[in-house]
Amino acid sequence: MRNGLRNILVVIIIICGFLYLTKYISTFKETISDSNISDQSVNVNNSYKDDExxxxxxxxxxxxxxxxxxxxxxxxxxxxxxxxxxxxxxxxxxxxxxxxxxxxxxxxxxxxxxxxxxxxxxxxxxxxxxxxxxxxxxxxxxxxxxxxxxxxxxxxxxxxxxxxxxxxxxxxxxxxxxxxxxxxxxxxxxxxxxxxxxxxxxxxxxxxxxxxxxxxxxxxxxxxxxxxxxxxxxxxxx
Ligand SMILES: [Zn+2]
Incomplete structure (x- = not known):
């Protein structure tokens, strides 16, 4: 019984760890794509600003x-x-x-x-x-x-x-x-x-x-x- 409880706990910890990792990776991806987008918008804004x-x-x-x-x-x-x-x-x-x-x-x-x-x-x-x-x-x-x-x-x-x-x-x-x-x-x-x-x-x-x-x-x-x-x-x- 004790072993059974321990196994369940281990499984829960693994699942939590997995969920945390997934969330971390997706946040990381968003950060990367956000920085790409802002880079692009900076370039667009800079082009021909000389006319302004x-x-x-x-x-x-x-x-x-x-x-x-x-x-x-x-x-x-x-x-x-x-x-x-x-x-x-x-x-x-x-x-x-x-x-x-x-x-x-x-x-x-x-x-x-x-x-x-x-x-x-x-x-x-x-x-x-x-x-x-x-x-x-x-x-x-x-x-x-x-x-x-x-x-x-x-x-x-x-x-x-x-x-x-x-x-x-x-x-x-x-x-x-x-x-x-x-x-x-x-x-x-x-x-x-x-x-x-x-x-x-x-x-x-x-x-x-x-x-x-x-x-x-x-x-x-x-x-x-x-x-x-x-x-x-x-x-x-x-
Ligand atoms: Zn010339």
């Missing part, structure tokens, strides 16, 4: 042209190498972009690929020092007048902002009429980019037409600029 805060809008609309220069010490926030393919021979520095444009740029390149268009990064961030070296070398080779016609003086290149990138294609022949340049011109605004130096706008931008140079300005500004066929200078004046 005033501080970010101000920084993504930074104007650099022959009348507006950057200080030597200016470096972009959160410099990072985006997860895209680059053309051969691109320096490590030129692969970097301001953190704010990395995701939109990756999305643009991925979306192009879905349409059968292969876009390659060619030149993004250039430091003041790099621009200074490039400019000085050109002056040595061709003199100041010709250097000024083709190379921005240090502090006057938009590439120092990290908000722009020159795109190319596999043949490194990125001109109007190629399917890559045409796709970029028609679609980059969807990701917050503009063709910064459009055709026929040199009198406003100070730079000849460059179908390869895209500049991040955020989705709403990009759409307005695309719809109205204007430049960043005109957008900021409106």
């Amino acid at each position: 805060t005033n501080k970010d809008i101000k920084s993504q609309l930074l104007l650099v042209n022959e009348d507006h220069s950057l200080e030597q010490a200016y470096t972009p926030k959160d410099l990072t190498i985006p997860n895209i393919k680059f053309a051969s021979g691109v320096s490590n520095e030129e692969k970097h972009v301001a953190g704010i444009i990395a995701k939109p740029l990756e999305q643009l390149v991925a979306e192009a690929k879905k349409d059968g268009i292969i876009l390659l990064g060619n030149s993004a961030y250039r430091s003041y020092k790099t621009q200074e070296n490039t400019y000085n070398n050109r002056v040595l080779l061709q003199g100041e007048k010709l250097a000024d016609a083709y190379v921005a003086r240090p502090g006057y290149s938009e590439h120092q902002t990290g908000l722009c990138i020159d795109i190319t294609n596999q043949g490194k022949y990125f001109v109007k009429g190629t399917k890559e340049a045409d796709w970029l011109a028609e679609n980059c605004y969807r990701f917050g980019f503009i063709i910064r130096y459009p055709y026929g706008k040199k009198n406003i931008t100070g730079i000849e037409y460059e179908p390869w140079h895209i500049r991040y300005v955020g989705k709403s500004a990009a759409k307005y600029i695309y719809d109205n066929k204007i430049t960043l200078e005109e957008y900021l004046r409106k």
Whole structure:
């Protein structure tokens, strides 16, 4: 009889232990899936938050042209190498972009690929020092007048902002009429980019037409600029 009672107790303890374990495991599973869900929602909330805060809008609309220069010490926030393919021979520095444009740029390149268009990064961030070296070398080779016609003086290149990138294609022949340049011109605004130096706008931008140079300005500004066929200078004046 005593043995019988002891056996029953042992069985009850085992059952209780089993029930406790089952409950513990299911709570554990819930905790894991909850943390996954909250991670995802954080990602969703973070995407394109740049279009929403005033501080970010101000920084993504930074104007650099022959009348507006950057200080030597200016470096972009959160410099990072985006997860895209680059053309051969691109320096490590030129692969970097301001953190704010990395995701939109990756999305643009991925979306192009879905349409059968292969876009390659060619030149993004250039430091003041790099621009200074490039400019000085050109002056040595061709003199100041010709250097000024083709190379921005240090502090006057938009590439120092990290908000722009020159795109190319596999043949490194990125001109109007190629399917890559045409796709970029028609679609980059969807990701917050503009063709910064459009055709026929040199009198406003100070730079000849460059179908390869895209500049991040955020989705709403990009759409307005695309719809109205204007430049960043005109957008900021409106
Ligand atoms: Zn450029």
